[in-house]
Amino acid sequence: MSLFKIAWRSIQQRGLASALTGFSMALGVALVVAVLVIHHVVQDAFQRNAGLGYDMIVGAKGGKLQLVLNTVYHLSTPVENIPYSYLKEFTTGAYKDYVGKVVPYCLGDNYEGYRVVATTPEIFENEFYTEDEKYTFAQGRNFKQDKFFEGVVGALAARRLGLKVGDTFRPAHGVMNDGLGHKHDAFTVVGILAPTGTPNDRALFINMEGFYLLENHAKPVPGEPEPTAKAEAKHEDHDHDHNDEHDHHEPLPENKREVTALLVRAKNTTASMFLPNKINEANIAQAVSPIREIRGLFDVIVEPIQWLLLGLTVLIVIVSGIGILVSIYNSMSERRREIGVMRALGARRSTVMSIIMLESVLLSLGGGVVGWLMGRGLIATLSPVIVAQTGVSIGFAPLMSSELFLIPGLICLSALVGYLPAMTAYRTDVARALASSP
Amino acid sequence: MLSLKGLKKSFAEPGGGRLPVLDVPEFHLGEAEQAVLLGRSGCGKSTLLHIIAGISTPNAGSVEIDGVNIVKLDEAERDRVRAEKIGYIFQTFNLLTGFTALENVMLGMTFARGKRDEKRAKELLDRVGLAHRLKHKPSTLSVGEQQRVAVARALANRPRLLLADEPTASVDPKHQQQVIDLIRSTCREEGVAIFLVTHAPEVASQFDRVEHLEQFNRVAALA
Numbered sequence: 001m002s003l004f005k006i007a008w009r010s011i012q013q014r015g016l017a018s019a020l021t022g023f024s025m026a027l028g029v030a031l032v033v034a035v036l037v038i039h040h041v042v043q044d045a046f047q048r049n050a051g052l053g054y055d056m057i058v059g060a061k062g063g064k065l066q067l068v069l070n071t072v073y074h075l076s077t078p079v080e081n082i083p084y085s086y087l088k089e090f091t092t093g094a095y096k097d098y099v100g101k102v103v104p105y106c107l108g109d110n111y112e113g114y115r116v117v118a119t120t121p122e123i124f125e126n127e128f129y130t131e132d133e134k135y136t137f138a139q140g141r142n143f144k145q146d147k148f149f150e151g152v153v154g155a156l157a158a159r160r161l162g163l164k165v166g167d168t169f170r171p172a173h174g175v176m177n178d179g180l181g182h183k184h185d186a187f188t189v190v191g192i193l194a195p196t197g198t199p200n201d202r203a204l205f206i207n208m209e210g211f212y213l214l215e216n217h218a219k220p221v222p223g224e225p226e227p228t229a230k231a232e233a234k235h236e237d238h239d240h241d242h243n244d245e246h247d248h249h250e251p252l253p254e255n256k257r258e259v260t261a262l263l264v265r266a267k268n269t270t271a272s273m274f275l276p277n278k279i280n281e282a283n284i285a286q287a288v289s290p291i292r293e294i295r296g297l298f299d300v301i302v303e304p305i306q307w308l309l310l311g312l313t314v315l316i317v318i319v320s321g322i323g324i325l326v327s328i329y330n331s332m333s334e335r336r337r338e339i340g341v342m343r344a345l346g347a348r349r350s351t352v353m354s355i356i357m358l359e360s361v362l363l364s365l366g367g368g369v370v371g372w373l374m375g376r377g378l379i380a381t382l383s384p385v386i387v388a389q390t391g392v393s394i395g396f397a398p399l400m401s402s403e404l405f406l407i408p409g410l411i412c413l414s415a416l417v418g419y420l421p422a423m424t425a426y427r428t429d430v431a432r433a434l435a436s437s438p
Numbered sequence: 439m440l441s442l443k444g445l446k447k448s449f450a451e452p453g454g455g456r457l458p459v460l461d462v463p464e465f466h467l468g469e470a471e472q473a474v475l476l477g478r479s480g481c482g483k484s485t486l487l488h489i490i491a492g493i494s495t496p497n498a499g500s501v502e503i504d505g506v507n508i509v510k511l512d513e514a515e516r517d518r519v520r521a522e523k524i525g526y527i528f529q530t531f532n533l534l535t536g537f538t539a540l541e542n543v544m545l546g547m548t549f550a551r552g553k554r555d556e557k558r559a560k561e562l563l564d565r566v567g568l569a570h571r572l573k574h575k576p577s578t579l580s581v582g583e584q585q586r587v588a589v590a591r592a593l594a595n596r597p598r599l600l601l602a603d604e605p606t607a608s609v610d611p612k613h614q615q616q617v618i619d620l621i622r623s624t625c626r627e628e629g630v631a632i633f634l635v636t637h638a639p640e641v642a643s644q645f646d647r648v649e650h651l652e653q654f655n656r657v658a659a660l661a
């Protein structure tokens with residue numbers, strides 16, 4: 001008979017109370033684990049997407065975070081545009097020597113609520129979206145520069161919208177599917193991206209050249225006729241056999257073009273430090289670091305919320321611990337006699353105290369282990385749902401260091417919880433305990 | 439093997455005074471001797487057994503077991519002497535309700551230093567006629583059977599002295615003799631001394647040595 005077994009028997013003796021207190025501990029720990037894993041997943045999802053292989057995002061002056069949310073996460077309200085000529089500064093102008101690569105984004109359209117990004121095919125060419133993962137196509141291919149009305153669709157958007165290669169879709173003006181936006185001309189899906197676990201899974205990418213030709217997308221230039229009428233008239237001609245006809249369009253003149261954002265990769269580390277200053281000093285646009293903005297968002301909003309959640313769940317664990325305390329403490333008066341008998345058999349004060357402590361540890365840790373499994377099980381069951389909703393795959397997330405703190409944490413808690421009843425056992429007056437009937 | 443000298447014990451009374459219970463100038467028990475202790479209720483028999491077992495400490499005097507004065511030992515050492523040299527049987531509720539008969543016997547071994555000898559536990563239960571009840575919980579055993587388990591447990595660590603505080607007071611008369619016989623015969627076989635408290639004259643009369651607490655306790659003599 002080990003002390004362990006003696007403690008376990010006492011737990012069995014109080015079957016219902018033990019089960020209930022152990023279960024509440026399990027629930028508490030399950031919630032803690034769930035919060036920890038979700039925290040990990042959210043952080044991972046945000047941070048690994050923040051870069052997307054670019055050092056900075058250049059856009060109209062204004063909210064930095066808004067710019068990042070729009071370009072990287074396809075979220076938030078639309079931002080102002082900047083002139084197309086500004087893009088030239090990066091390709092042929094003043095900033096040319098600092099720039100490794102620049103990709104323009106034109107935003108502001110949606111398809112069935114999924115954001116449409118008008119850009120150049122370069123966005124997917126030899127690009128890494130995390131440190132070592134390249135964009136690949138689950139179906140089809142990248143869109144071509146000279147095929148104005150081609151587009152590719154992110155994995156999640158394709159699945160949700162039921163789009164496949166060869167399908168067409170008509171982007172609508174605005175970022176929300178409110179049914180108010182005018183439906184534009186159709187783009188043909190030529191490729192479906194493989195899942196990346198990034199927000200790009202939720203977006204549709206179209207050729208910028210086609211985007212410019214859509215109604216209302218040309219910047220009005222004083223003294224020149226509105227191009228829309230012309231463009232529309234043109235489209236109506238081949239509205240029913242458009243697919244292979246689109247490439248015959250005339251590109252929109254550059255003075256009528258605008259872009260929303262530029263994804264810029266600096267040529268080298270030095271350039272990545274210089275360039276933002278140069279851009280910001282020039283005062284035409286702003287350069288923001290997506291990683292810094294996202295970290296800021298995290299520090300200000302996401303982290304505190306998650307700490308709050310963690311605090312609440314830890315509180316549940318503590319309350320469960322108090323439940324265990326009450327359960328064991330209540331049993332002490334009934335067990336006075338048994339403690340007396342054990343002492344009469346030669347058990348020391350410290351031994352009976354250890355037995356009570358062990359009960360507390362067993363209930364807390366046992367509940368904790370069950371709770372950990374429950375929490376992980378919950379996450380594993382929800383994992384497919386989360387992947388479907390967000391494109392973020394959790395898998396069986398690796399054991400996190402924060403989870404490992406659960407064990408010493410629970411042992412400390414159970415020691416605190418067990419201390420009071422254990423001291424009662426320690427102080428039991430054996431002669432009196434033996435005189436009492438159970 | 440047991441010798442008491444100048445033993446005094448009194449309890450604090452609610453009024454603030456002290457209630458003297460024991461004043462025993464001298465008492466001896468030989469190796470493997472079997473003695474019975476008589477005395478009216480409340481005269482201090484249980485208190486005396488507690489002091490011998492080291493559960494209570496006297497206000498004065500010495501308790502020597504195998505030549506060791508346990509009064510001088512610290513509590514942990516007294517606990518060990520009790521675990522290894524003394525077996526204890528109470529009137530009722532000897533057994534821990536959550537444990538089987540076998541586990542109850544093993545329990546005594548848990549607190550002693552020696553190894554946990556399941557074979558011996560089984561042999562003892564066999565010896566008290568409960569070989570077929572090893573896995574039974576106390577609630578499924580009769581009081582007589584429970585007391586027999588208690589006898590087996592008291593002897594588990596091969597003690598030198600068995601203290602029995604009215605071990606048959608709750609057992610029906612039919613089984614009382616069975617329990618007494620078991621205690622006496624197993625102790626004789628194992629060379630264990632017995633100090634047994636009883637109220638029953640038919641039990642006391644079987645022992646060669648019968649002590650009346652009132653006769654060697656000066657508190658009782660005064661009262």
Ligand SMILES: Nc1ncnc2c1ncn2[C@@H]1O[C@H](COP(=O)(O)OP(=O)(O)O)[C@@H](O)[C@H]1O
Nearest residue numbers: 432449450459478479480481482483484485486
């Ligand atoms: N812990 C205690 N505190 C105060 N008085 C006690 C205590 N234990 C026993 N007594 C008193 O000591 C006397 C002897 O008790 P006890 O040894 O149990 O008698 P017996 O076993 O002979 O019936 C009684 O008067 C009892 O009330």
Ligand SMILES: [Mg+2]
Nearest residue numbers: 483484485603
């Ligand atoms: Mg008594």
